[in-house]
Amino acid sequence: MHQAPAYPHLFRPLTVGHLTLPNRVLMGSMHTNLEEAPNGFERLAAFYAERARAGVSLIVTGGIAPNAEGAVFQGANALTEESQVAEHRHVVDAVHAAGGHLCMQILHAGRYAYSPELVGPSALQAPINPFTPRALSSEEVEQQIADYVRCATLAQQAGYDGVEVMGSEGYLINQFICRRTNQRDDDWGGDFERRMRFPVEIVKRIRQAVGERFLLIFRLSMIDLVEEGSSWEEVVQLGQAIEAAGANVINTGIGWHEARVPTIVTSVPRAAFTEVTRRIRAALSIPLITTNRINMPEVAERVLADGHADMVSMARPFLADPEWVRKAEAGLAKEINTCIACNQACLDHTFMGKLTSCLVNPRACHETEITLAPAQTPKRVAVVGGGPAGLATAVAAGQSWACRGAL
Amino acid sequence: MVLFERRSELGGQFNYARKIPGKEEFNETLRYFRVMLEKHAVDVRLNTEATVDALANFEEIVIATGVVPRELALPGADHPSVLSYADAIEQPEQVGKRVAVIGAGGIGFDVSELLSHGGRPAMEVAAWCDEWGVDLAVGERGGLKAPQPPRSPRSIVMLQRKSSKPGKNLGKTTGWVHRASLKQRGVETLTGCEYVRIDDAGLHIRREGQEQVVEVDTIVVCAGQESVRDLISPLAQAGSRVHVIGGADEAAELDAKRAIDQGTRLAASL
Numbered sequence: 299m300h301q302a303p304a305y306p307h308l309f310r311p312l313t314v315g316h317l318t319l320p321n322r323v324l325m326g327s328m329h330t331n332l333e334e335a336p337n338g339f340e341r342l343a344a345f346y347a348e349r350a351r352a353g354v355s356l357i358v359t360g361g362i363a364p365n366a367e368g369a370v371f372q373g374a375n376a377l378t379e380e381s382q383v384a385e386h387r388h389v390v391d392a393v394h395a396a397g398g399h400l401c402m403q404i405l406h407a408g409r410y411a412y413s414p415e416l417v418g419p420s421a422l423q424a425p426i427n428p429f430t431p432r433a434l435s436s437e438e439v440e441q442q443i444a445d446y447v448r449c450a451t452l453a454q455q456a457g458y459d460g461v462e463v464m465g466s467e468g469y470l471i472n473q474f475i476c477r478r479t480n481q482r483d484d485d486w487g488g489d490f491e492r493r494m495r496f497p498v499e500i501v502k503r504i505r506q507a508v509g510e511r512f513l514l515i516f517r518l519s520m521i522d523l524v525e526e527g528s529s530w531e532e533v534v535q536l537g538q539a540i541e542a543a544g545a546n547v548i549n550t551g552i553g554w555h556e557a558r559v560p561t562i563v564t565s566v567p568r569a570a571f572t573e574v575t576r577r578i579r580a581a582l583s584i585p586l587i588t589t590n591r592i593n594m595p596e597v598a599e600r601v602l603a604d605g606h607a608d609m610v611s612m613a614r615p616f617l618a619d620p621e622w623v624r625k626a627e628a629g630l631a632k633e634i635n636t637c638i639a640c641n642q643a644c645l646d647h648t649f650m651g652k653l654t655s656c657l658v659n660p661r662a663c664h665e666t667e668i669t670l671a672p673a674q675t676p677k678r679v680a681v682v683g684g685g686p687a688g689l690a691t692a693v694a695a696g697q698s699w700a701c702r703g704a705l
Numbered sequence: 706m707v708l709f710e711r712r713s714e715l716g717g718q719f720n721y722a723r724k725i726p727g728k729e730e731f732n733e734t735l736r737y738f739r740v741m742l743e744k745h746a747v748d749v750r751l752n753t754e755a756t757v758d759a760l761a762n763f764e765e766i767v768i769a770t771g772v773v774p775r776e777l778a779l780p781g782a783d784h785p786s787v788l789s790y791a792d793a794i795e796q797p798e799q800v801g802k803r804v805a806v807i808g809a810g811g812i813g814f815d816v817s818e819l820l821s822h823g824g825r826p827a828m829e830v831a832a833w834c835d836e837w838g839v840d841l842a843v844g845e846r847g848g849l850k851a852p853q854p855p856r857s858p859r860s861i862v863m864l865q866r867k868s869s870k871p872g873k874n875l876g877k878t879t880g881w882v883h884r885a886s887l888k889q890r891g892v893e894t895l896t897g898c899e900y901v902r903i904d905d906a907g908l909h910i911r912r913e914g915q916e917q918v919v920e921v922d923t924i925v926v927c928a929g930q931e932s933v934r935d936l937i938s939p940l941a942q943a944g945s946r947v948h949v950i951g952g953a954d955e956a957a958e959l960d961a962k963r964a965i966d967q968g969t970r971l972a973a974s975l
Contacts, residue, residue: 520843521839528846529843559849565726565882568828636733638734642879642961655966660966670969678706680708683768683771686718691769692742693738695706
């Protein structure tokens with residue numbers, strides 16, 4: 299018996315670069331703070347592998363800096379030398395063994411770096427950072443590009459299937475693109491042609507260094523939501539230049555971190571921004587990924603069916619439920635533990651230097667610590683009160699006993 | 706496993722959160738819990754008060770009895786203009802045009818958000834873009850346009866005892882959104898308030914040494930909550946193994962994150 303799939307667009311294969319993916323779901327980049335924790339890479343491996351096993355075909359890691367000054371905070375993870383390749387390989391191998399693909403995000407924070415050593419196109423302080431960046435010299439800009447290329451090459455050595463170059467959310471690349479933060483008048487600033495040269499050169503030189511069989515995703519800010527951000531014509535021109543420079547896929551970035559418009563919190567309507575991705579589609583020929591506040595299969599399906607993008611990115615929904623893809627494919631959307639976009643245990647934790655988790659799924663990033671498979675036989679348990687605490691207890695206990703029964 | 710719930714529906718404090726415009730996603734969490742309870746064949750008993758006798762035969766008893774809103778202790782606290790946050794959220798039609806919200810914590814913000822919303826659905830993309838000044842066609846640089854603040858159907862003032870910034874303890878990455886949303890709706894805040902009494906004229910407060918009347922039709926009390934713990938000592942005396950979690954354990958800051966984390970970790974150890 300053949301049953302029509304519940305979400306035909308979501309589960310139609312897609313070829314991106316050298317990879318053919320069975321579905322249109324990307325697990326988007328999230329910094330978990332495991333990157334810097336003791337045994338962090340081991341725990342990251344468990345975290346990603348659990349999602350890959352449940353059908354996530356393509357994952358992008360949390361941001362890894364190409365050099366020390368580009369790290370989001372002092373001491374945040376940077377990939378700069380060969381001695382670090384082994385710990386990355388551990389994560390990559392775990393994801394591959396689980397049937398998934400893993401790309402490493404290269405993130406240079408620029409003037410958003412929470413550290414006194416920060417750099418930027420111009421010495422202009424971000425409204426969300428107490429530190430003011432030092433303006434890079436022309437030679438230093440060349441060095442930054444070389445650092446991106448070195449980082450991508452090391453990622454390739456570690457076995458990653460590709461890299462995502464973070465070009466949005468107001469980080470360094472975005473800072474070069476916009477006059478708001480780039481007041482240079484040299485090869486790297488002035489008119490738009492020169493302001494966009496930094497990302498274009500990064501993509502071009504990474505492609506030259508890694509060859510064709512390595513996925514190159516570029517995350518492009520399509521709506522900056524700040525004054526003196528890019529115009530639509532500039533967004534399109536940049537997209538075309540990035541495609542020509544050798545990117546395989548363009549992912550959508552929405553809003554700088556300093557924007558005074560919410561872009562991901564629960565009060566933002568679902569899929570509010572996918573329209574922006576749709577608008578650029580006609581001007582480009584490589585696949586496009588759209589994002590922000592997509593949390594349930596019917597939302598993802600509608601976005602794809604309406605032709606807004608080739609693929610959807612979700613990040614926090616995979617904290618809430620590692621089995622999102624498997625449940626969607628099986629037509630069991632009602633069993634999905636939905637991301638409510640509250641940020642209370644993910645982003646709030648990240649910014650407070652705590653490990654990321656999830657309000658509705660405390661096991662997220664604690665996979666090796668909380669396991670729901672006790673050895674004993676079920677007892678007679680009474681839960682008094684059907685609020686969040688009681689519901690969580692009853693459901694988690696039910697789940698762990700079901701696991702036990704299945705063994 | 707048996708789950709006892711005194712009320713006619715599951716959800717506890719989430720049943721208030723899910724009614725707040727912009728917090729519709731909490732419905733999904735409750736749907737998930739209901740579906741999974743059924744899947745795992747948990748015996749759910751609604752409209753059932755768990756008594757010490759009824760609990761006698763269980764090996765492990767999880768007390769997740771939650772909280773009740775704390776009542777005001779001041780002259781006139783029983784005035785007909787006074788409502789608990791629970792009443793205001795469940796029956797917003799009872800709330801007048803001029804409102805004082807006592808308490809500027811998470812619930813005070815939620816209640817103010819609810820009461821300052823007009824007719825348009827909160828989760829409609831076009832309306833949301835108008836409110837925040839977003840132009841998805843990126844007609845101007847950055848995709849910004851002039852925001853069109855929505856009109857609140859009520860005039861609302863939110864008060865707090867402390868002189869610190871209202872909503873100081875809201876989420877690090879979300880608090881600014883709640884503050885901006887209320888500001889756009891013209892909700893005023895008064896800090897450093899001492900509550901004196903309530904009568905037909907409204908809410909009398911003392912602030913910076915001066916007594917003043919906040920003239921309002923309705924006063925909504927969001928001044929914290931208290932743990933419901935009546936079962937704990939009788940059960941302990943009866944020799945039962947009792948675990949206390951969630952609001953019943955700690956009511957100071959209502960915290961679904963801690964409640965769910967405690968419940969999940971406890972379940973993993975049962």
